[in-house]
Amino acid sequence: MSDFLDHLSANDNDIYDLLISGKQRLTTAVLRELARDRGIFCSPEDSREDLADYLSLLPHDYHDIDGIVQKREPPHRREKTTFVRLGSQLSVQEMKEAATAYAEAVGFNESVTHRPKSGTGYSVSVAYEEFNHTRTRLLQRERHEANIEFLVENGQTVVRLPATDKAKRIVAAIKETVEQKRKEKIIEEMIELTGLTTPALRSKFFTRLISSLPKYKLKNVMNLKVSSLQVGGDGEEEGLDLENDLEDDASKEMFAAVVHSMALSGQNLVQSQEYKELTARGFFITAITWRSEFEHNPNDIYQFDAGFEDRKSGTGFRYQVQGAFRAHKGTHRKSIVHVTDSEKTVLFALIEETARKVLAELLKEAASDESSKE
Known part of the structure; x- marks a missing residue:
C-alpha cells in the first residue's frame, strides 16, 4: 500500500528535485517569493540550494505543487512544424467523420476538438499527456497539444502538423479512416532527400531554399549543421559544436575526417572557408538557421530554421519561424519577437512551396546527371 501511495504523492526529495532543477525560472528571487507567500522570511545569505532544501521540507498540497510546476515550465513550447501533401482532395464531411472516429477511439484519454476552417479546410486539435522519464518525477507527466490543419489546394490536401511522433500518428489514423471509407489508397508526398x-x-x-523564398531577400546564415554519409562501425554520428566568430578573424582548427557531424555558428557561414573545405571532403548541410528580409513595407527581418529529423537519410523535414526583428525608423529592433499566427501561416506556406519546388528541380538535375554518365 505504501508503494502505491508513493506514486500519488510527493515526498521532500521529489519537491527538492523540482525546485532545484529549474534554475532559469525558479531563481533565488522566486524561491524567496514562495517562502513569503507562506509568511516566511528567509535570510538574504541563504543560497538557492538552502532555500530549495528548506521549502521542500514544508507541507505541500496538490495546488502548491501545481503552482511550482507552472512556474517551472516555460510559457511557450517552440515545436517545429512539418507537412505532408495528400494526392487527393478531402471533403469537409470526410475530415469531420475521420476526426470524430479518432475522438471516439481515444475516448477520455485525449481531448479532441475539430471544426471546419476557411471553407474547404479543417482543423483538429488534440490535447494529450505523455511521460518523459528523463525528467524529475513531478515533471515527468507532460501535457501537449497537437494542432493539425488540413488545407485544400488545387485538388490536393496539405496537412500541416507539429513535427512529433504523436501528431504523425494522429494524421495517419485520420488518413486511414478516409481510405477505409473510400476503399482506396491516398498517395502521400513529403520532402525527402533520399533521391x-x-x-x-x-x-x-x-542554399536554394534560403535564397528562393518569394518576396524575401536572404540577409544572413546564422547556423549550420553538416553531416557525412560515411558512418562509423556503430552507425552513430559523432557531434561537435564550434563557436565561430568571423568578425574576429580567429583561425579555427579543422576537424579530423573521422568526425561525421558538427555544427558551425557565426556570420555568413555558407561563404566560410570551413564550410567549403567540409563540402570538398563529402560533408553536406542537414539543418540551417537563416534570416530573410521582407522586400516590401514593413521590411521586417524573419529568422527561420529548417532541417531533417534523420540527418543522414534526409527524411523528416521540419521547419520553424523562430521570430522577427521588426522594422523601426529605417532600421530594425535588436530583440527578436514572436510572430503572429497569421504571419506564421503565410511563412509556413512559403517554406513548404519553395521546398517542393527546389526538390523537384534538384531531382531533375540528379536524373540528368545519371543520364549523362550512362
Whole structure:
C-alpha cells in the first residue's frame, strides 16, 4: 500500500528535485517569493540550494505543487512544424467523420476538438499527456497539444502538423479512416532527400531554399549543421559544436575526417572557408538557421530554421519561424519577437512551396546527371 501511495504523492526529495532543477525560472528571487507567500522570511545569505532544501521540507498540497510546476515550465513550447501533401482532395464531411472516429477511439484519454476552417479546410486539435522519464518525477507527466490543419489546394490536401511522433500518428489514423471509407489508397508526398545521393546536391537543397523564398531577400546564415554519409562501425554520428566568430578573424582548427557531424555558428557561414573545405571532403548541410528580409513595407527581418529529423537519410523535414526583428525608423529592433499566427501561416506556406519546388528541380538535375554518365 505504501508503494502505491508513493506514486500519488510527493515526498521532500521529489519537491527538492523540482525546485532545484529549474534554475532559469525558479531563481533565488522566486524561491524567496514562495517562502513569503507562506509568511516566511528567509535570510538574504541563504543560497538557492538552502532555500530549495528548506521549502521542500514544508507541507505541500496538490495546488502548491501545481503552482511550482507552472512556474517551472516555460510559457511557450517552440515545436517545429512539418507537412505532408495528400494526392487527393478531402471533403469537409470526410475530415469531420475521420476526426470524430479518432475522438471516439481515444475516448477520455485525449481531448479532441475539430471544426471546419476557411471553407474547404479543417482543423483538429488534440490535447494529450505523455511521460518523459528523463525528467524529475513531478515533471515527468507532460501535457501537449497537437494542432493539425488540413488545407485544400488545387485538388490536393496539405496537412500541416507539429513535427512529433504523436501528431504523425494522429494524421495517419485520420488518413486511414478516409481510405477505409473510400476503399482506396491516398498517395502521400513529403520532402525527402533520399533521391539526392551526392553531398553537393543535398547542400544545394538548403542554399536554394534560403535564397528562393518569394518576396524575401536572404540577409544572413546564422547556423549550420553538416553531416557525412560515411558512418562509423556503430552507425552513430559523432557531434561537435564550434563557436565561430568571423568578425574576429580567429583561425579555427579543422576537424579530423573521422568526425561525421558538427555544427558551425557565426556570420555568413555558407561563404566560410570551413564550410567549403567540409563540402570538398563529402560533408553536406542537414539543418540551417537563416534570416530573410521582407522586400516590401514593413521590411521586417524573419529568422527561420529548417532541417531533417534523420540527418543522414534526409527524411523528416521540419521547419520553424523562430521570430522577427521588426522594422523601426529605417532600421530594425535588436530583440527578436514572436510572430503572429497569421504571419506564421503565410511563412509556413512559403517554406513548404519553395521546398517542393527546389526538390523537384534538384531531382531533375540528379536524373540528368545519371543520364549523362550512362
